[in-house]
Amino acid sequence: MYCSFCGGDTATGDHEHCRSRLSRIDPPRYCAQCARRMVVQVDPMGWTARCSRHGERTSAEAAQR
């Protein structure tokens, strides 16, 4: 798994800061499964991030986890 904030490997390094940034305020920038840069769109309802390989993630989904 990769850090969706900085794109680094979650097994190495400290991503505590990244996780706190990703709460609901900042959309993820990198796909957690392949570390590709995602296409992020922000709208009044939240955000949508799309990986060309793994599809869309939304802020609504992230809030449920």
Ligand SMILES: [Zn+2]
């Ligand atoms: Zn990170």
Ligand SMILES: [Zn+2]
């Ligand atoms: Zn992906």
